[in-house]
Amino acid sequence: MSHRSQATARLFAWPALIALLGFLGLFAALLGDGGWDVLAWAGLGLPALLSLRGLLWRRGR
Numbered sequence: 001m002s003h004r005s006q007a008t009a010r011l012f013a014w015p016a017l018i019a020l021l022g023f024l025g026l027f028a029a030l031l032g033d034g035g036w037d038v039l040a041w042a043g044l045g046l047p048a049l050l051s052l053r054g055l056l057w058r059r060g061r
Contacts, residue, residue: 014054018047 025043028036 014050018050022047 021043023043025040025045025047028043029040
């Protein structure tokens with residue numbers, strides 16, 4: 001792997017993970033109640049918290 005492709009993969013790793021968590025949260029919300037609701041809350045809440053953390057971390061620099 002070249003240096004350029006490693007930098008690209010590293011750059012898009014966190015946004016891809018956040019998008020995947022959001023997708024899984026939305027999918028879990030469609031599936032049902034009970035345990036699916038817990039997964040939906042986690043899948044939608046965690047990306048929101050990670051995004052806020054990143055935003056506040058950037059402003060604090």
